[in-house]
Amino acid sequence: MNSETQPGSANLNTQADVAHEGTTQLPQVQEPRNPGTALDLDWVSSVQINTSAIERRAKTLPGRRSVKKEYQAAWLLKAISLIDLTTLSGDDTKGRVRRLCAKARQPLSAEIVKRLGVEPITTGAVCVYHEMIETAVKALKGSGIPVAAVSTGFPAGLSPFHLRVAEIEESVKAGAAEIDIVISRRHVLTGNWQALYDEMRTFRQACGNAHVKAILATGELGTLRNVVRASLVCMMAGADFIKTSTGKESVNATLPVSLVMIRAIRDYFDRTGFRVGYKPAGGISKAKDAVTYLTLIKDELGTRWLQPDLFRFGASSLLGDIERQLEHFATGRYSAAHRHAIG
Numbered sequence: 506m507n508s509e510t511q512p513g514s515a516n517l518n519t520q521a522d523v524a525h526e527g528t529t530q531l532p533q534v535q536e537p538r539n540p541g542t543a544l545d546l547d548w549v550s551s552v553q554i555n556t557s558a559i560e561r562r563a564k565t566l567p568g569r570r571s572v573k574k575e576y577q578a579a580w581l582l583k584a585i586s587l588i589d590l591t592t593l594s595g596d597d598t599k600g601r602v603r604r605l606c607a608k609a610r611q612p613l614s615a616e617i618v619k620r621l622g623v624e625p626i627t628t629g630a631v632c633v634y635h636e637m638i639e640t641a642v643k644a645l646k647g648s649g650i651p652v653a654a655v656s657t658g659f660p661a662g663l664s665p666f667h668l669r670v671a672e673i674e675e676s677v678k679a680g681a682a683e684i685d686i687v688i689s690r691r692h693v694l695t696g697n698w699q700a701l702y703d704e705m706r707t708f709r710q711a712c713g714n715a716h717v718k719a720i721l722a723t724g725e726l727g728t729l730r731n732v733v734r735a736s737l738v739c740m741m742a743g744a745d746f747i748k749t750s751t752g753k754e755s756v757n758a759t760l761p762v763s764l765v766m767i768r769a770i771r772d773y774f775d776r777t778g779f780r781v782g783y784k785p786a787g788g789i790s791k792a793k794d795a796v797t798y799l800t801l802i803k804d805e806l807g808t809r810w811l812q813p814d815l816f817r818f819g820a821s822s823l824l825g826d827i828e829r830q831l832e833h834f835a836t837g838r839y840s841a842a843h844r845h846a847i848g
């Protein structure tokens with residue numbers, strides 16, 4: 506964020522700024538979910554990637570389209586509404602999850618909201634392990650914020666197949682409206698597209714009405730070509746979202762990976778007419794990175810994809826930095842990062 510940003514709500518006509526920048530809330534259209542298609546192996550094997558061109562383009566993205574100062578707050582408010590506020594730690598407790606849910610309901614202090622002159626907002630969802638679903642559902646009651654659960658032996662996805670399917674069913678029963686499954690990386694690494702398709706189809710079926718996000722764990726797929734091929738197969742098998750990472754791989758969301766996944770989503774839409782959502786996850790913790798992702802989405806997919814049914818950030822600490830930047834925008838002061846600790 507630009508440290509010269511002037512404080513005060515007088516400079517921020519959020520609705521107009523957001524509309525100008527094309528991040529405005531569109532009327533929620535009830536679109537059919539992606540039902541998937543037959544497995545099209547010709548399409549999968551025809552994928553070609555110019556890795557150096559993708560990497561060159563990705564390098565130009567941060568700062569390339571610097572959002573004008575007066576629009577930055579509007580973009581950051583939009584980013585908040587698209588966060589799957591996440592806690593996925595071995596030491597998660599009910600208390601931590603309740604605090605996280607309180608933060609999801611009210612991500613900004615009443616004072617900042619008042620100074621910015623905006624309507625109160627919420628995050629897109631709260632994302633937890635199965636054991637914490639009930640607590641999260643209770644804590645979010647009445648807010649309209651969905652609970653997402655990671656599933657299928659997250660993060661490695663190597664537990665027995667029937668248990669992975671049962672885990673999805675249990676999480677849906679416990680109240681999760683969204684299920685983030687992990688794919689079997691070995692199916693990608695061995696080019697077993699039929700196995701990946703069948704696995705994803707079964708997971709989708711087990712989700713019932715809950716939406717399913719397919720975590721590719723891109724940092725473990727070896728090449729960008731594999732990332733695109735896995736993206737296509739998961740969409741063909743009916744994924745509602747494709748998601749980069751668990752946050753536990755040594756390489757998580759990156760811009761080159763995002764570029765090829767977003768373009769796979771565009772190709773899939775062009776061929777089938779079905780929109781699939783995108784969720785970069787893992788290591789996105791700075792407000793300025795969030796804005797880079799959002800402008801990339803706007804450029805490559807258009808504003809329809811800047812709604813919570815088609816875009817989410819998977820992030821545990823991004824909200825804290827955004828809050829700090831918005832506080833600075835509203836008051837002219839930066840507070841210490843620890844004042845914005847989450848959970």
Ligand SMILES: O=C[C@H](O)COP(=O)(O)O
Pocket residue numbers: 591593632750751752753786787788789819820821822823
């Ligand atoms: O899906 C979400 C990720 O696990 C969050 O990763 P993070 O803790 O690096 O933000």
